[in-house]
Amino acid sequence: MSGWNLPALIDHTVLRPDATKVEVLRLCEEAKANGFMVIFAPPCYIDEMVAAVVGTGIRVGIPIGFPLGGHSTKTKVAEAVEAVQRGATVLDMVLNISRLKSADHDYVRTDIAEVLKSTMGVEHKVILETCYLTHQEKQTACHLIVEAGADYVKTSTGFGAAGATVDDVRLLKNTVAGRVKVKASGGIRDWKTTLAMLEAGADRIGTSASLAIIQEWRVAIHQQA
Numbered sequence: 001m002s003g004w005n006l007p008a009l010i011d012h013t014v015l016r017p018d019a020t021k022v023e024v025l026r027l028c029e030e031a032k033a034n035g036f037m038v039i040f041a042p043p044c045y046i047d048e049m050v051a052a053v054v055g056t057g058i059r060v061g062i063p064i065g066f067p068l069g070g071h072s073t074k075t076k077v078a079e080a081v082e083a084v085q086r087g088a089t090v091l092d093m094v095l096n097i098s099r100l101k102s103a104d105h106d107y108v109r110t111d112i113a114e115v116l117k118s119t120m121g122v123e124h125k126v127i128l129e130t131c132y133l134t135h136q137e138k139q140t141a142c143h144l145i146v147e148a149g150a151d152y153v154k155t156s157t158g159f160g161a162a163g164a165t166v167d168d169v170r171l172l173k174n175t176v177a178g179r180v181k182v183k184a185s186g187g188i189r190d191w192k193t194t195l196a197m198l199e200a201g202a203d204r205i206g207t208s209a210s211l212a213i214i215q216e217w218r219v220a221i222h223q224q225a
Helices: 021-034 043-053 073-085 097-101 105-118 135-148 166-176 191-200 210-224
Strands: 010-013 038-040 059-064 090-094 123-127 152-154 181-185 204-207
Touching: 010 021, 010 181, 010 210, 021 038, 021 043, 021 210, 038 090, 043 059, 043 073, 059 073, 073 090, 073 105, 090 105, 097 105, 097 135, 105 123, 105 135, 123 135, 135 152, 135 166, 166 181, 166 191, 191 204, 191 210, 204 210
Parallel strands: 010 038, 010 204, 038 059, 059 090, 090 123, 123 152, 152 181, 181 204
Antiparallel strands: none
């Protein structure tokens, strides 16, 4: 466990609908103080986020088509383009779950690819919302995401019926077979769960409980020493 630079693997997040500007600015300060390299907050705070972390190397992330994924492709593209123009360098896009479950695979692939094409040069993750998908649908989604050219597959928004599971992380990792990375997100609130996700193959962790996780991780490292 001491081999991981855990803060650098965490996307430090506040996406609650009742989150305030004070909380978003606190998120930025927490990232600077603890070594978190990516922060996520609602798109309406992008200007404040960019200004707060300028010159630090911390990347500003913005969710796209969040949290349901059913936005039109043009709307997702517009969201993505605006976010990048205003300073975002990481975009986490929700896959069109309804179209996937309708077996409209070309639509799903194109939906992702259009966002990527319009915002080249930034990092793109695609959120499956695994709790709503069958085993086969998860695998199909991974293949479509790889074909579209994204950088990551991601388990969950944190707003679905359930979040990340170890089994899903393993499934996504095995399905993408190194062609893209895996982000575990949704319901990850302690170091024990975080460690299980990393050991299952997650490359990044998305959480709003970052401070508690880091504190537990540091205690665990100290006890191990």
